[in-house]
Each structure stands twice: as structure tokens, then as C-alpha cells.
Amino acid sequence: MLGRLNHVAIAVPDMKAASALYRDTLGARLSEPQLLPEHGVTVVFIDVGNTKIELLEPLGENSPIATFLEKSPAGGMHHICYEVDDIIAARDRLKSQGARVLGDGEPKIGAHGKPVLFLHPKDFLGTLVELEQAG
Amino acid sequence: MLGRLNHVAIAVPDMKAASALYRDTLGARLSEPQLLPEHGVTVVFIDVGNTKIELLEPLGENSPIATFLEKSPAGGMHHICYEVDDIIAARDRLKSQGARVLGDGEPKIGAHGKPVLFLHPKDFLGTLVELEQAG
Numbered sequence: 001m002l003g004r005l006n007h008v009a010i011a012v013p014d015m016k017a018a019s020a021l022y023r024d025t026l027g028a029r030l031s032e033p034q035l036l037p038e039h040g041v042t043v044v045f046i047d048v049g050n051t052k053i054e055l056l057e058p059l060g061e062n063s064p065i066a067t068f069l070e071k072s073p074a075g076g077m078h079h080i081c082y083e084v085d086d087i088i089a090a091r092d093r094l095k096s097q098g099a100r101v102l103g104d105g106e107p108k109i110g111a112h113g114k115p116v117l118f119l120h121p122k123d124f125l126g127t128l129v130e131l132e133q134a135g
Numbered sequence: 136m137l138g139r140l141n142h143v144a145i146a147v148p149d150m151k152a153a154s155a156l157y158r159d160t161l162g163a164r165l166s167e168p169q170l171l172p173e174h175g176v177t178v179v180f181i182d183v184g185n186t187k188i189e190l191l192e193p194l195g196e197n198s199p200i201a202t203f204l205e206k207s208p209a210g211g212m213h214h215i216c217y218e219v220d221d222i223i224a225a226r227d228r229l230k231s232q233g234a235r236v237l238g239d240g241e242p243k244i245g246a247h248g249k250p251v252l253f254l255h256p257k258d259f260l261g262t263l264v265e266l267e268q269a270g
């Protein structure tokens with residue numbers, strides 16, 4: 001069921017400083033910042049060849065990453081995103097095995113324009129897991 | 136400078152349960168457990184096609200992940216590993232820009248039999264970064 005690692009997300013308090021670190025210090029290729037007000041984040045993608053790193057900065061009030069950054073003001077790894085061929089089948093299989101899907105359980109459209117779901121970190125080794133419809 | 140994402144490491148309190156979760160619930164392909172007493176961990180690699188997830192369980196006294204699991208008993212994302220073409224050149228470039236290398240600053244041999252270094256999380260957005268010699 002589990003497909004490719006689509007991205008690893010890192011929450012950052014300051015996108016300008018985080019982008020400079022990856023671009024200038026680490027010599028990586030970055031996308032332009034993308035504002036996603038409906039998700040409460042600004043994102044920058046870093047192409048590392050085989051997958052992507054997603055930098056997340058809070059946007060607006062009630063950003064879903066604000067609490068995370070209160071606990072980890074310097075930033076930190078926030079979630080990991082796997083691709084699945086059929087997000088509805090994957091969700092139903094996981095739910096039947098007792099895993100909890102966050103929110104109302106229905107896929108939302110993510111940063112790549114594809115349906116995504118988040119799974120409860122308590123059911124996945126303390127790791128917030130995002131599933132994204134592949135293809 | 137920054138190359139492919141070699142792996143994302145997840146610290147887990149119970150390798151048996153963690154392996155079952157990824158194998159049975161998520162349907163992933165796992166390696167056999169590998170005991171690395173000199174690193175104080177048992178590792179299992181999960182092949183997700185484009186990169187790997189590394190499950191880490193403490194092994195022996197003074198495991199470097201014991202403190203992490205005390206703070207996060209359910210487990211969690213522990214570090215991220217990037218490949219670099221020349222680990223010594225990468226280290227020297229990063230040090231010249233003020234980044235701190237953990238330990239004595241000399242590469243050690245990692246789980247794949249290649250030289251690795253760890254960078255201070257405070258210099259990398261709260262994320263423990265491992266560099267591994269590519270190729």
C-alpha cells in the first residue's frame with residue numbers, strides 16, 4: 001500500500017532565514033514561496049532529487065503549526081508524507097485496523113493540488129503521517 | 136552540495152511493534168533488524184521506493200536515542216539524512232559558515248558502511264541532520 005515518500009515537512013519560525021540556510025549554506029534548489037491561506041501555512045519546496053523537503057511557516061491566525069512552534073521555537077520535523085495509489089482505499093483499510101484519521105476523515109486538496117489526509121501521530125510511532133493521492 | 140535524501144529516521148520504543156505497523160498496517164517492505172552496538176541502536180530499513188525510512192530502537196546502555204525516547208515515549212522523527220558527494224568538503228564548507236558538527240567532527244562509519252557525520256539541530260531548524268558520503 002505504502003508508496004513513495006512524497007516529502008518531509010519541517011516547521012520553521014522564519015521562512016526567509018530557513019530558505020537562506022537551505023539555499024546558501026546547504027546549496028539546495030528551492031521553489032518560490034507558496035501561500036496557502038486555507039491551510040494556514042506558507043510553503044517552500046526543496047528538490048533534493050529523489051524527494052522533497054517542505055518548509056512550513058505559519059500564515060494568518062490559527063495556523064495548524066503555531067502550537068508546534070510554541071513547543072519548538074527553533075522549528076523541527078513536523079510530518080512525513082507518503083503517496084498511496086488510492087487514498088480512499090488506504091483510508092478505509094487503515095480505519096478498519098483502528099488507525100485514526102484527523103479532521104472529518106475526508107481528503108482535502110493539499111499543496112500539490114491532490115487529495116491528502118492526515119493520520120493520528122499516536123497511531124504511527126509519534127509521527128504525524130500525511131497520505132497523498134499519487135499520480 | 137546537498138544530495139538525495141538517504142533516509143528519515145524514526146526512533147521507536149519497541150521494534151517488534153513498529154515493524155508490524157509498517158509491514159502489516161501500512162503494507163511496506165522491511166529489512167531484517169541490524170544490530171549496531173557501536174552506535175547503540177538496532178535498525179530496520181523500510182524501502183519506500185525512492186528513499187528509506189530507518190526505524191531505530193535503543194540497544195544496550197547509553198543509547199544515543201534513549202534521551203529522545205524519554206521525552207517522546209511513543210517515538211518520533213529523530214533525524215534526516217542527506218547524501219553528499221564529498222563528506223569532508225561538505226563538513227569544511229559548513230564549519231566555515233558557522234555550523235557545528237557533533238562529536239569530534241570526524242566521520243564515523245554508519246549503518247550502510249559509509250562515512251557519516253551529524254550536524255547540530257540548533258543550526259538546522261531544530262532538525263538533527265546526518266550527512267552520508269554518497270556512492
